[in-house]
Amino acid sequence: xxxxxxxxxxxxxxxxxxxxxxxxxxxxxxxxxxxxxxxxxxxxxxxxxxxxxxxxxxxxxxxxxxxxxxxxxxxxxxxxxxxxxxxxxxxxxxxxxxxxxxxxxxxxxxxxxxxxxxxxxxxxxxxxxxxxxxxxxxxxxxxxxxxxxxxxxxxxxxxxxxxxxxxxxxxxxxxxxxxxxxxxxxxxxxxxxxxxxxxxxxxxxxxxxxxxxxxxxxxxxxxxxxxxxxxxxxxxxxxxxxxxxxxxxxxxxxxxxxxxxxxxxxxxxxxxxxxxxxxxxxxxxxxxxxxxxxxxxxxxxxxxxxxxxxxxxxxxxxxxxxxxxxxxxxxxxx
Numbered sequence: 001x002x003x004x005x006x007x008x009x010x011x012x013x014x015x016x017x018x019x020x021x022x023x024x025x026x027x028x029x030x031x032x033x034x035x036x037x038x039x040x041x042x043x044x045x046x047x048x049x050x051x052x053x054x055x056x057x058x059x060x061x062x063x064x065x066x067x068x069x070x071x072x073x074x075x076x077x078x079x080x081x082x083x084x085x086x087x088x089x090x091x092x093x094x095x096x097x098x099x100x101x102x103x104x105x106x107x108x109x110x111x112x113x114x115x116x117x118x119x120x121x122x123x124x125x126x127x128x129x130x131x132x133x134x135x136x137x138x139x140x141x142x143x144x145x146x147x148x149x150x151x152x153x154x155x156x157x158x159x160x161x162x163x164x165x166x167x168x169x170x171x172x173x174x175x176x177x178x179x180x181x182x183x184x185x186x187x188x189x190x191x192x193x194x195x196x197x198x199x200x201x202x203x204x205x206x207x208x209x210x211x212x213x214x215x216x217x218x219x220x221x222x223x224x225x226x227x228x229x230x231x232x233x234x235x236x237x238x239x240x241x242x243x244x245x246x247x248x249x250x251x252x253x254x255x256x257x258x259x260x261x262x263x264x265x266x267x268x269x270x271x272x273x274x275x276x277x278x279x280x281x282x283x284x285x286x287x288x289x290x291x292x293x294x295x296x297x298x299x300x301x302x303x304x305x306x307x308x309x310x311x312x313x314x315x316x317x318x319x320x321x322x323x324x325x326x327x328x329x330x331x332x333x334x
Contacts, residue, residue, distance in 0.1 A: 156203075
């Protein structure tokens with residue numbers, strides 16, 4: 001069963017009498033995120049809190065929500081980028097967080113979406129932050145570099161996740177096939193439990209650092225991060241324009257050395273079916289001062305969600321409502 005992170009706005013609505021007229025004004029808007037151990041889920045909750053504006057909430061000028069009146073935003077736990085982009089396409093979600101690589105392949109009908117009709121109705125609200133590829137290995141497994149994964153029990157994440165796709169690209173760059181490892185497919189939460197029980201040797205995880213799941217694992221278990229660098233990383237970055245060089249700094253995780261790696265952008269996508277005015281108001285609210293305070297005081301990645309990088313690495317066209325906002329503030333000129 002999918003888990004739901006309801007915003008503080010919902011609590012406010014439940015705590016105040018709402019008449020039938022107010023109830024009729026409610027509009028629900030879902031953000032598909034990822035597993036609860038990743039970064040999408042808490043970031044989605046922060047953004048949902050910032051944008052929700054249910055009946056009974058304080059007005060923007062009094063420190064309340066500045067979102068569209070009556071909007072109830074829900075950050076919904078999901079299977080990640082591939083599942084989110086499909087759910088937007090199928091009309092099961094209003095929006096979702098999607099890795100830039102998955103967004104590109106879905107929009108163009110290439111890569112993992114080869115053979116499918118391009119998802120040409122996809123549109124972007126904003127680039128949020130960079131997601132680093134983590135390869136976490138149990139220290140007692142003897143794994144120190146990616147080549148050591150051969151013959152080991154390695155989780156590539158669940159089918160439908162962006163992590164699985166990126167894991168395959170990384171392994172391929174190092175000349176490793178699924179047949180070379182004992183591949184398993186599970187969410188990070190389960191992978192962590194199996195690492196602790198010595199039933200798994202390593203797992204891939206794409207998330208903004210610090211990822212809570214990795215922090216908790218590093219606090220009570222001996223683990224290492226494997227680097228992605230050198231000729232293999234160069235090939236990945238040069239071949240796939242959605243990859244960029246990255247580094248997980250020393251001290252990010254307790255007792256774990258920093259490593260060079262690569263990353264993809266975490267982007268917020270919607271479909272063309274959403275009204276321009278609604279997306280304009282959501283985009284405007286995302287970047288107002290009240291939202292800025294929530295982002296800066298929440299998850300560590302929240303502070304990296306900035307207007308300066310809102311259009312960085314965009315691979316799917318902006319939604320007209322979002323474009324209108326960025327044009328008003330001068331980030332889009334045409």
